[in-house]
Amino acid sequence: MSRPSDLVQGTLDLLLLKILALEPLHGFAIVQRLKQVSGEVLQVSDGSLYPALHKLEQEGWIMAEWKTSELGRRAKYYSLTRLGRQQLAKETASWERLSGAINVVVNLKEA
Amino acid sequence: MRLQHWFYAIPLRLKSLFLRPRVERDLDDEVEFHIEMQVRELIAAGMPEQEARFQARVQFGAQALIKDECRDQRRLQLFETLIQDIRYAVRGLRRAPAFALTVALTIGLGLGVNTAVFTIFNAYVLRPVEVPDPYSLYEAFWSNRTGVRSFTASEFEGLRRERKLSMFTDVYSSRSLQIRLNSHPSFGELVSGNYFHLLGVRPALGRMLTPEDSWAPGRQPVAVLSYSAWQSMFGGDPAIVGKKVLAGGYPLEVVGVAREGFIGLLEVRQDFWAPITLLPQLDPDRAESLDAGMYGRAGAIIRMFGRLKSGVSVTQAEAALFTAAPLFTSDRAAADRPIGAVLRSRATNVPVSSQAVENLLPIFAAFGLVLLIACANVTNMMLARTMARQREIGIRLSLGAARARLIRQLLTESIVLALPSVLVGYLISDGILELGMRAMWATIPGEFAEFIRIAPLTLDWRVFAFMMAAAVTTAFLFGLAPAIQATRTSVVQTARGDFGNEFRPSRFRNALVVAQIAGCASLLICAAVMLQGANRVSLMDTGLRTRGVIDLEIREQSRSRVLAALASEPLVEKVGASSQVPLDGGFPAAQVSRTGDPSVIYANFDQASPEFFEVFGIGVDRGRNFTQEEARTGAPVAVVSKTLARRMWGAGDPIGQSIKLQRDKNSHIPGEIPFQEMTVVGVVNDINTGMSDSDGQRTFVFFPGSSATKGMMLAIQVKGDVEAARVRIDDLLTKTDPGAVNYIHKMDQFKAARVYPLRVAWWVSSAVGGLALLLTVAGIYGVLSYLVTQRAKEIGIRMALGASRGEVVGLVLRQSLKMVFIGLGIAVVLGAGVSQLLGSQFLLMRGLSVTPYIGTIALVFVAAMAATLVPSRRAVRIDPMTTLRCE
Numbered sequence: 001m002s003r004p005s006d007l008v009q010g011t012l013d014l015l016l017l018k019i020l021a022l023e024p025l026h027g028f029a030i031v032q033r034l035k036q037v038s039g040e041v042l043q044v045s046d047g048s049l050y051p052a053l054h055k056l057e058q059e060g061w062i063m064a065e066w067k068t069s070e071l072g073r074r075a076k077y078y079s080l081t082r083l084g085r086q087q088l089a090k091e092t093a094s095w096e097r098l099s100g101a102i103n104v105v106v107n108l109k110e111a
Numbered sequence: 112m113r114l115q116h117w118f119y120a121i122p123l124r125l126k127s128l129f130l131r132p133r134v135e136r137d138l139d140d141e142v143e144f145h146i147e148m149q150v151r152e153l154i155a156a157g158m159p160e161q162e163a164r165f166q167a168r169v170q171f172g173a174q175a176l177i178k179d180e181c182r183d184q185r186r187l188q189l190f191e192t193l194i195q196d197i198r199y200a201v202r203g204l205r206r207a208p209a210f211a212l213t214v215a216l217t218i219g220l221g222l223g224v225n226t227a228v229f230t231i232f233n234a235y236v237l238r239p240v241e242v243p244d245p246y247s248l249y250e251a252f253w254s255n256r257t258g259v260r261s262f263t264a265s266e267f268e269g270l271r272r273e274r275k276l277s278m279f280t281d282v283y284s285s286r287s288l289q290i291r292l293n294s295h296p297s298f299g300e301l302v303s304g305n306y307f308h309l310l311g312v313r314p315a316l317g318r319m320l321t322p323e324d325s326w327a328p329g330r331q332p333v334a335v336l337s338y339s340a341w342q343s344m345f346g347g348d349p350a351i352v353g354k355k356v357l358a359g360g361y362p363l364e365v366v367g368v369a370r371e372g373f374i375g376l377l378e379v380r381q382d383f384w385a386p387i388t389l390l391p392q393l394d395p396d397r398a399e400s401l402d403a404g405m406y407g408r409a410g411a412i413i414r415m416f417g418r419l420k421s422g423v424s425v426t427q428a429e430a431a432l433f434t435a436a437p438l439f440t441s442d443r444a445a446a447d448r449p450i451g452a453v454l455r456s457r458a459t460n461v462p463v464s465s466q467a468v469e470n471l472l473p474i475f476a477a478f479g480l481v482l483l484i485a486c487a488n489v490t491n492m493m494l495a496r497t498m499a500r501q502r503e504i505g506i507r508l509s510l511g512a513a514r515a516r517l518i519r520q521l522l523t524e525s526i527v528l529a530l531p532s533v534l535v536g537y538l539i540s541d542g543i544l545e546l547g548m549r550a551m552w553a554t555i556p557g558e559f560a561e562f563i564r565i566a567p568l569t570l571d572w573r574v575f576a577f578m579m580a581a582a583v584t585t586a587f588l589f590g591l592a593p594a595i596q597a598t599r600t601s602v603v604q605t606a607r608g609d610f611g612n613e614f615r616p617s618r619f620r621n622a623l624v625v626a627q628i629a630g631c632a633s634l635l636i637c638a639a640v641m642l643q644g645a646n647r648v649s650l651m652d653t654g655l656r657t658r659g660v661i662d663l664e665i666r667e668q669s670r671s672r673v674l675a676a677l678a679s680e681p682l683v684e685k686v687g688a689s690s691q692v693p694l695d696g697g698f699p700a701a702q703v704s705r706t707g708d709p710s711v712i713y714a715n716f717d718q719a720s721p722e723f724f725e726v727f728g729i730g731v732d733r734g735r736n737f738t739q740e741e742a743r744t745g746a747p748v749a750v751v752s753k754t755l756a757r758r759m760w761g762a763g764d765p766i767g768q769s770i771k772l773q774r775d776k777n778s779h780i781p782g783e784i785p786f787q788e789m790t791v792v793g794v795v796n797d798i799n800t801g802m803s804d805s806d807g808q809r810t811f812v813f814f815p816g817s818s819a820t821k822g823m824m825l826a827i828q829v830k831g832d833v834e835a836a837r838v839r840i841d842d843l844l845t846k847t848d849p850g851a852v853n854y855i856h857k858m859d860q861f862k863a864a865r866v867y868p869l870r871v872a873w874w875v876s877s878a879v880g881g882l883a884l885l886l887t888v889a890g891i892y893g894v895l896s897y898l899v900t901q902r903a904k905e906i907g908i909r910m911a912l913g914a915s916r917g918e919v920v921g922l923v924l925r926q927s928l929k930m931v932f933i934g935l936g937i938a939v940v941l942g943a944g945v946s947q948l949l950g951s952q953f954l955l956m957r958g959l960s961v962t963p964y965i966g967t968i969a970l971v972f973v974a975a976m977a978a979t980l981v982p983s984r985r986a987v988r989i990d991p992m993t994t995l996r997c998e
Contacts, residue, residue: 026145027144027145028144028148046172046177050141050142050180051184054181055184058120059116059119060115060120069144071148076144083116
């Protein structure tokens with residue numbers, strides 16, 4: 001797995017929030033889920049995943065809970081907080097504005 | 112939004128701070144779990160376990176680095192390095208206990224005196240009175256052109272009746288009076304019945320006053336005692352409720368005792384409270400004006416206190432109150448009409464105002480200076496210490512430590528160093544206050560002790576916060592300069608193994624000592640100026656013979672009985688009377704002119720009986736004293752002081768001249784002039800009851816009255832021991848007519864009370880100055896000792912080359928003299944400025960001689976030379992051989 005050069009800068013937070021908005025997951029499952037729903041396009045390295053998760057936790061957007069995982073081991077599950085939900089809405093809106101604008105530029109007809 | 116963020120963040124930060132091992136374990140577990148999952152996935156994909164384990168770890172990347180990045184998200188690095196720094200500092204200081212102790216004591220001393228001052232300031236100005244919701248309590252006034260005035264009883268009733276007080280949830284009226292409670296001098300407050308309810312004060316015994324108590328005027332003669340009065344006057348009698356007490360001879364039934372510690376909101380402690388409707392009975396002399404409500408007649412004035420409704424601003428309330436003014440004051444002369452309403456907070460003992468702060472500023476400045484001088488000493492010590500640590504700091508710099516980080520660490524060290532001084536400071540402050548209170552009670556003119564409102568001087572969070580803030584500020588003051596100096600070392604030099612020789616902050620150190628000398632000498636000059644002022648006042652000839660004279664003020668209705676009793680008392684030699692008590696406050700002023708001459712001079716005026724001049728030993732210079740006939744009828748004649756005679760007629764003969772008198776509108780002291788024109792019959796020697804030695808103070812016009820004249824205070828010349836006579840007269844009069852005596856004081860006490868504040872100012876300022884001097888001497892000693900150590904090599908070489916002992920001593924002495932002279936020069940300029948300022952504020956401080964300067968300079972000079980002695984002797988003892996061998 002390579003460094004996510006293919007991951008647009010600053011979108012990792014948005015992706016993590018969105019994934020966790022669906023259901024509480026532990027770190028490994030987040031990577032899997034992201035790969036799976038994006039058709040293997042979006043890959044996040046373990047090296048940037050955990051610092052990002054810890055940052056979101058410290059911001060109060062997600063919170064962690066230790067639960068027994070499907071394999072019987074204790075795992076740290078992250079879930080979205082109320083504050084995180086507001087943040088997700090904000091980041092989604094700004095992402096849509098940004099990507100829409102980029103699309104407009106990219107689709108300009110060449111003369 | 113931000114708040115919500117902290118709602119999540121604070122528990123997390125606290126957790127990572129205090130449950131660090133657990134948080135770390137969680138992080139490890141989390142990473143381990145991830146790798147384990149990866150391993151399982153790889154195995155499931157068909158990889159052998161051994162290789163899967165290896166691959167999973169490779170895929171994860173540099174674990175330590177990632178974990179560190181996670182830790183960074185906690186944003187506690189600042190805090191963690193701080194804890195590191197503190198640990199490091201404590202370790203370092205444990206290795207230098209003598210140094211740490213010296214700093215703690217030096218700063219503690221400076222902090223202690225400042226804490227003592229702050230504790231007093233806090234008790235009177237900052238700490239709210241102990242009633243519920245003190246910050247809603249206000250006193251209301253009208254403002255007019257000359258200042259503010261309280262309300263009249265009829266205005267108060269009118270405002271209430273017309274519902275113009277809706278900005279308050281409730282209001283009460285108050286009148287304070289000085290009255291005998293049984294035979295004890297006491298202060299009583301007459302209040303509306305809702306007083307205790309409004310203030311939320313509960314009884315210790317019985318019940319408090321209720322609104323019913325003040326409905327029917329004078330029908331409910333009840334009173335509530337203060338806890339302290341109950342204890343001191345009635346021995347804490349548990350059956351006091353229901354008993355009768357005599358307030359000014361008028362019987363009141365005690366219905367309760369207020370809770371311990373409550374002494375009212377007024378300027379002096381109150382001993383009892385009674386319904387304000389009892390004013391005609393308790394203060395009959397001024398009662399008739401209670402309902403007349405005419406401004407200018409003292410009896411009409413009451414004070415109005417209230418609780419402001421929440422949400423109503425002071426400005427709004429003032430404006431609303433002022434709109435009601437025309438309803439009640441339109442019949443007044445234009446000059447008496449209010450031009451506004453003023454609300455003053457009664458949340459603290461002394462209302463906080465810019466005036467109060469301005470008055471206290473010089474005191475804070477003086478005490479602050481002591482702390483600064485202590486700071487300068489510690490700065491010098493710190494400089495010497497960082498010199499010694501040059502090697503360590505140099506190495507750390509060359510190993511790549513950031514300078515800012517090092518400065519931060521050195522500052523942390525300073526703060527750690529300053530914190531023990533908080534404890535030392537608290538102990539010193541406690542001692543100072545204890546000693547100060549004792550000294551005050553021991554020296555205060557006895558009969559005035561009862562006027563003092565003592566606020567409990569205790570340590571509360573404000574004092575503690577002040578001490579912490581002062582200690583941290585101090586740490587920055589003494590730590591910053593050395594930290595900056597020390598980290599200035601060039602890396603190149605240290606790399607060469609050359610430590611510190613370039614670093615000689617001697618100029619900075621010398622400047623500090625010069626500043627110390629200037630500071631302490633200025634303080635001492637101020638102290639000397641105070642002393643001279645105090646001496647001048649106590650030596651000033653008042654022209655009054657006060658020995659054996661008693662001042663007696665009585666209730667009007669008892670006047671004839673009192674005079675009869677005094678006439679038959681063998682201890683009483685002579686009874687004089689005057690409308691003012693000399694030496695207690697001032698005299699009213701009038702514009703005096705000669706008939707037919709428009710030019711006026713200002714003069715004090717007073718109504719006096721013929722005996723007044725004899726009792727106070729004021730000799731008749733020309734003409735004659737008043738006759739008994741003139742005194743009885745109040746004839747249009749006048750006796751003037753020598754100074755007035757000289758100023759009006761020069762060398763001419765004043766006797767038989769006629770003068771015109773008109774009351775000076777700007778004079779605040781009440782007094783009426785019976786005739787506009789009067790004939791001068793005599794000239795008496797000058798008296799001066801003011802605080803300055805000027806002609807204006809000695810200009811007097813007296814017109815006749817007698818001891819039977821209404822409103823006159825009595826001055827009694829007694830035989831034998833004056834205190835015994837005072838007690839005896841007091842007993843006699845109380846027996847003849849309970850409540851007759853309002854107050855009875857020895858005139859000598861007034862004289863003492865006049866000088867007392869100045870004496871206190873002198874004591875305090877010389878204590879402060881002395882402390883500053885002590886610290887400065889220590890500073891000079893420290894710097895010179897350091898100088899000798901630092902230049903030991905040079906001195907050794909000089910001695911080896913044949914320098915005499917005298918020359919070596921001269922070397923040290925020159926250094927010392929240079930600092931002392933510059934410092935003293937600055938101090939003289941500063942001191943001159945300060946005494947100029949004092950002179951502009953207080954007349955008596957004007958035009959003082961150079962004695963305080965010369966005395967102070969000599970004192971500081973001698974002290975500085977004494978501090979030079981030990982270092983110069985050490986310099987002389989330097990053995991050239993030893994020093995040179997050391998190199």
